Amino acid sequence: MNGSDPHVWERLEPAWHAAFALFVLVTAALVVTGTDAPTLPGLALLTVIGVAHALLAPPAMRAAPSRLGAAYLAATVPATVALFALTPVGSVMLFVLFPMVWRLLGTRAAVVVTIGLVAAVTVIGTVLSGAAPGPGYLALYGGAALSAVLLGLWITSIAAQSDRRAALLAELERTRSELAAAHRAAGALAERERMARDIHDTLAQGFSGITLLVRAAAGEIDRDPAAARWHLDLAERTARENLAETRALVRAAPPAPPAGDPLPVALSRSVARCGEAMGVGATLDTAGWDAPAPGRCPPERELAVLRIAQEALANVRRHSAASEVAVTLRRADGGTRLEVRDDGCGFDPAADRAGRFGVNGMHGRATELGGTLAVLSAPGAGCRVIAWIPDACPADPPGLAPEALAPEAPAPEETARTAGDRP
Incomplete structure (x- = not known):
């Protein structure tokens, strides 16, 4: 109570x-x-x-x-x-x-x-x-006294039970209030984390790309005006897409690939943008990905695959100095398997580095939906990001062993990670 x-x-x-x-x-x-x-x-x-x-x-x-x-x-x-x-x-x-x-x-x-x-x-x-007092008197007195005492003890036991129930109800009420407060706090924290991840995976990446494109245009504006204009046009297109992403976040629209496109279409746009910004070959292979039946793959799962791919491509653009980027989309084990591979400088996943929000965010997106994520890399050996997102959360999701998910085994010096980022 x-x-x-x-x-x-x-x-x-x-x-x-x-x-x-x-x-x-x-x-x-x-x-x-x-x-x-x-x-x-x-x-x-x-x-x-x-x-x-x-x-x-x-x-x-x-x-x-x-x-x-x-x-x-x-x-x-x-x-x-x-x-x-x-x-x-x-x-x-x-x-x-x-x-x-x-x-x-x-x-x-x-x-x-x-x-x-x-x-x-x-x-x-x-x-x-x-x-005159006699045996009957003693029996009458004893019976009356015993009855009165037993009645009083019964009344006391009822009151004691009421006290215990009152204490239990009060404890339950306090526990329920504490749980409700904890759920509210956890919900607020989860919402903040979701917003931070969405901002990082959309707006921050877009602004980072725009900065790189404008910087490239500034360096070319005197010696190669055509190339500078091309970089500025790409920066404008990126800014427009960023604006659309911002409006979607403000409206808190249901998660779906940008512009409502199917996942392969939205993913191809991100791959092409990465190749254009880096001036390298960027390919997307969706031959093994069959569009699921309606309702089989919820929109938030397609969005998670897209955001993981966008973050991996942003890391390639910022850190890899790669000459080739390859993205593969497949159906595997009742879910969607994504691989982003580059032939860049690579890195040591075991190294202690600050600023791991990117890959940690990718890992969080995968695990929240019952999926898995692996980062395979070594200095000078490029990098592979492999993610698997199920169509529905399984009780025991399959592991992401490289030999099972990758079309070819990683080099012996490569190291698997589930969190981290490039230096």
């Missing part, structure tokens, strides 16, 4: 006070209409019980056990016993006195008071009846 959900005793307290008042009124009516006892003394005792309950019971019940509870019982127990001695109708008030004893006292004290109260009532009843 939380702060706005009161304990069971607090929820039932108004009904209990109303029931207590009803018992007082019924007993008063019986005292007034009875002929076997003085009316004024009986009403005086009921007044003591009623006033004590009105003044002491509400705070005592909320702070039990406490001195207030002991003070309440010190006033009401003798008054109730005296009322019973005055008239048998006083026994009506015993029905509400016993629950108050067990509510306001600890278990041991409640047992002692209950046994004493039963003994007092039994003795008074025996005296009033004029019967």
Whole structure:
């Protein structure tokens, strides 16, 4: 239970006070209409019980056990016993006195008071009846005391169970609130990571390409105006595509290849742009990639393949100094297999380098969708990026062993990596 959900005793307290008042009124009516006892003394005792309950019971019940509870019982127990001695109708008030004893006292004290109260009532009843004490008296007293104690213990056990349930519910509520907060934080973090990755894979790459093209045009503007214009035209085209990517990110449109083109078409545009920017041969082989049936390969999976390819091509353009780039798109093991290969300078994947966001982002895209990614390279041996994205997340995705996925085995000096970037 939380702060706005009161304990069971607090929820039932108004009904209990109303029931207590009803018992007082019924007993008063019986005292007034009875002929076997003085009316004024009986009403005086009921007044003591009623006033004590009105003044002491509400705070005592909320702070039990406490001195207030002991003070309440010190006033009401003798008054109730005296009322019973005055008239048998006083026994009506015993029905509400016993629950108050067990509510306001600890278990041991409640047992002692209950046994004493039963003994007092039994003795008074025996005296009033004029019967001599005997085995029947002891049996009656013992049975009444045992019944009262067992009833009190039962009431206490119910209250204890209620306390345990209240504590459990409060703990569950706290846990649920903590989990909800953790889920919100995780969702916000995942969204930030997704946005950072999308910005890196689209806008940052585009701006990097534009910078390289403008720099090349600046170096050629005096000696080769035609080449400078060609680089500027390519920079303008890249900027337009970057603008389209920015608008798509702002709209938070469902993931799909740019311009809604099929994956091979969008990928061919990225490969051609890389070849144009580097002035080298760049090829795309999609002969082994059969367009899946509608709904078989969700758009976000095609987009992941495209983004991985774009990041790999951006690394080739920035770092490889390659003279040839080859991209292969295949269907394999119920998914899409992508390979980006260059014959550039290569690098040591085991080297400790800062700024690995690119390949880490590629790896994250693959693993989020149940796929795998490998980077194979060595200094002077070029680089191969191999990714596999399933059509649906499998329970156990196939591994990306180079001998199983690559059309040819890597050179002995090549090293496989799942994260990293060029120096």
